[in-house]
Amino acid sequence: MSVRDVLSPFTAWKNLFRDPVSIPDPLNRAAAPRYRGFHQNDVEKCIGCGTCETICQNGAIDMVPVEGIETKSGDSGLRPRIDYGRCCWCALCVDVCMTKSLTMSNAYTWVENDPDLFCFTPGVDKKHWDNAELGYHCPTDRRITGQVRAHMRELEPETRIDSFVEIVQGYSVEEAILEADRCVACGLPCATAITSAAWNCSTPATRFPASAAASAPTSARTPALPATKATRSPSAG
Amino acid sequence: MALYTPDRSQYPAKKADGTLDIDLASGKYLKLWQGPNHPGITGNMSVELTVCGDEVVEGKTHVGYLHRGFEKLMERRSFIQCFPIVCRICVPEPDFNEYCYAAAVEDLSGIQSPERANWMRALILEMGRINSYLMYLGGQAGALGLGVIGQWTTYARDLMLDRFEEMTGARIYHMFILPGGVRDGLPDGFDQRMEETLREIESTMKDVHDVMFHNAVFKKRTVGQGVIDPAWLDQYGVTGPNARAAGVAKDVRRDQPYLVYRELEFEPVIGHDSDIYTRSDVRRRDLLMSVDLIRQILAKMPRSGPLIADMPSMLHWKIPRGETYVRGECSRGEYGYYLVTDGSGFPRRVNVRGPSYTHAMALLERMIVNINISDVAALMVSLHTYPPEIER
Amino acid sequence: MRALHIRLQHLFPLGELTEQRPDLGFVTVPAAYLRPTLLHLRDREGYTHLVLLTAVDWLEEDLFQLTYLLSNRSTGCDIGLRVKFPRQAAHMESIHDLWPTAATYQRELREMFGIDFPGSPRLHEEFILEGWNDIPPYRRDFDTLKYARANYNDRPGRETHDPEQHMKQQLYPDGA
Numbered sequence: 183m184s185v186r187d188v189l190s191p192f193t194a195w196k197n198l199f200r201d202p203v204s205i206p207d208p209l210n211r212a213a214a215p216r217y218r219g220f221h222q223n224d225v226e227k228c229i230g231c232g233t234c235e236t237i238c239q240n241g242a243i244d245m246v247p248v249e250g251i252e253t254k255s256g257d258s259g260l261r262p263r264i265d266y267g268r269c270c271w272c273a274l275c276v277d278v279c280m281t282k283s284l285t286m287s288n289a290y291t292w293v294e295n296d297p298d299l300f301c302f303t304p305g306v307d308k309k310h311w312d313n314a315e316l317g318y319h320c321p322t323d324r325r326i327t328g329q330v331r332a333h334m335r336e337l338e339p340e341t342r343i344d345s346f347v348e349i350v351q352g353y354s355v356e357e358a359i360l361e362a363d364r365c366v367a368c369g370l371p372c373a374t375a376i377t378s379a380a381w382n383c384s385t386p387a388t389r390f391p392a393s394a395a396a397s398a399p400t401s402a403r404t405p406a407l408p409a410t411k412a413t414r415s416p417s418a419g
Numbered sequence: 420m421a422l423y424t425p426d427r428s429q430y431p432a433k434k435a436d437g438t439l440d441i442d443l444a445s446g447k448y449l450k451l452w453q454g455p456n457h458p459g460i461t462g463n464m465s466v467e468l469t470v471c472g473d474e475v476v477e478g479k480t481h482v483g484y485l486h487r488g489f490e491k492l493m494e495r496r497s498f499i500q501c502f503p504i505v506c507r508i509c510v511p512e513p514d515f516n517e518y519c520y521a522a523a524v525e526d527l528s529g530i531q532s533p534e535r536a537n538w539m540r541a542l543i544l545e546m547g548r549i550n551s552y553l554m555y556l557g558g559q560a561g562a563l564g565l566g567v568i569g570q571w572t573t574y575a576r577d578l579m580l581d582r583f584e585e586m587t588g589a590r591i592y593h594m595f596i597l598p599g600g601v602r603d604g605l606p607d608g609f610d611q612r613m614e615e616t617l618r619e620i621e622s623t624m625k626d627v628h629d630v631m632f633h634n635a636v637f638k639k640r641t642v643g644q645g646v647i648d649p650a651w652l653d654q655y656g657v658t659g660p661n662a663r664a665a666g667v668a669k670d671v672r673r674d675q676p677y678l679v680y681r682e683l684e685f686e687p688v689i690g691h692d693s694d695i696y697t698r699s700d701v702r703r704r705d706l707l708m709s710v711d712l713i714r715q716i717l718a719k720m721p722r723s724g725p726l727i728a729d730m731p732s733m734l735h736w737k738i739p740r741g742e743t744y745v746r747g748e749c750s751r752g753e754y755g756y757y758l759v760t761d762g763s764g765f766p767r768r769v770n771v772r773g774p775s776y777t778h779a780m781a782l783l784e785r786m787i788v789n790i791n792i793s794d795v796a797a798l799m800v801s802l803h804t805y806p807p808e809i810e811r
Numbered sequence: 812m813r814a815l816h817i818r819l820q821h822l823f824p825l826g827e828l829t830e831q832r833p834d835l836g837f838v839t840v841p842a843a844y845l846r847p848t849l850l851h852l853r854d855r856e857g858y859t860h861l862v863l864l865t866a867v868d869w870l871e872e873d874l875f876q877l878t879y880l881l882s883n884r885s886t887g888c889d890i891g892l893r894v895k896f897p898r899q900a901a902h903m904e905s906i907h908d909l910w911p912t913a914a915t916y917q918r919e920l921r922e923m924f925g926i927d928f929p930g931s932p933r934l935h936e937e938f939i940l941e942g943w944n945d946i947p948p949y950r951r952d953f954d955t956l957k958y959a960r961a962n963y964n965d966r967p968g969r970e971t972h973d974p975e976q977h978m979k980q981q982l983y984p985d986g987a
Binding site for chain 2: 190194218274363364366367
């Protein structure tokens, strides 16, 4: 214990002569350009495939019919509605979005008296951040679903010119597995396909074909757990 | 070095099963709950004290106020769906959860995260370490009545949160370290803003040093108080600054270098007196070392290249049967994930090894005996425990 | 790691070594040999740091697995000892006298998995779950979703539609 130990704490008083470091106007502080704020959805680009709902581990997303958007080939007519009581802003829904229609703005203040209004359909319920340019967008070179289509081999023109052999050579087993791996099992093409009875996408077992896991051994020990479908339930444990 | 002495002459005898024979009806003893709502407690925890006069006879740690069952929840989430929830296991320093989980999944699936992603990860982890230490210094000073330190360190931490915000897109739960890599690279002009932040933190730390560490009251109450005997380190699984303050240079970054720590120059910070003062000082110096590490990382890290490995489709990603353990050196000690997979799309078992698990339970219960009630808060904070990683 | 495994195999009937990384291996130990193996590793081989003790529930095989992970700081190596035993009346020898901190792990395992460790201090005091009245929740046969459904309510007004079913109904209302 020295004289310094007694006197040194009094240097704290020098802060009397400093300017405050607090933010003068905290209500209008803009978030960083890549801040993961409130959702935006380009409803014209969105096809209602429901992959965002599948990946949401909080069960925050519901697919709901929207007035003015018709079900047609390649568009289920549903749009994601997000329950902000459950959302954790992890942005997996943005990363997984097939059409890149779902993004996040960098807006982060939203005040309402009615808590039910925080369950909203982005892009359909108009919000002040709908046209915000900054915010989180999935970088194009990163995918969490395999989206690069495997190239299918074809016969060389020199060979084709004098033969009736099938030009398109199809996939090998490995390539076919990789190609099947890209399927997100949204069910949109299956709903309109003639063979939909044969390729019944809606049963959990075939929604995510076991063959897709190229590296996994086929094991009889399936876990005593529900298939991925369970995570779509709002109250997934 | 004043060591803990088990002098129980005026205290109750031990019963045959090793517990104390405390007769509350005699009026000699009093039960006192410190926490869960108490300014002198770290997070959602409480200590049940039995006191005789001013002196603690027995202390029992109670946790469970923030139990969310993450380990169980992860068993019904696919590997990518676990990624947003792991960070919630430790609020002030969430990145170690993300890193350890990602590294464990990569280890079992045979994926290698790219070089640039490893540098980004190391940068995030060091930034998180600074945040965690700043929060700790405020708490340690606050536990002894020095409220102003907490205000200064909160300011410095806020600047670091700004850097986190522009880099990861979030302030507290960054959700940035995906299995396979990281989400994004550095934003434009980040280096310069980071350098300004680091200078501001250094200047704050100088003030903290003057007011907290050269302080007669602080020294009087912490020097020689709450000593961890080096012999306890293995018995109680003590790691991190708690072990380094006892003179043992236990540091996973040096012992089993992960990420890019082989390419960085640093020496584990150690102290020798193993009391509360030394532990605070080790953490202060460790913080300054992290500042230096961030500068080294920014100077050496590659600025181009892939940020994430080629991954299978994460919607139906299955990992072959196996088990692994991955560890890192967080601000409190060894943080680790034990992951067991069974060939399905879900983890079979995840176990989180948080350093607080041993520090706040067995070690604290041992150290709390024979100290004054007014020192309990300082002792508890000096072990730097975060209850959520005890109960997960 | 391999050399250590060979040395240990001379002393104890160990299973095969699973080498996950050059510095991390897992080996199966019969329950009766757990204690001597731990003692040998701690006192002779320098594995003095008990990193963690946890359980895995192999429900399909009707087995519990306990994993004792030990670390040797001077060589930077870790070894995990796996002990498997039946799930019915699950119990295991306590190691709180080897590492005092193991008592905490064993308290948690008793509460979360229902594994008994006779002799472990304060084993039956509630650790995390106060007033729990169901089966130990970390067992595989405990269903979190069912428990959540029974004890908590969903937010009213939430309903979702399966894109495929919705599309079929809209485009082919008569099921054609």
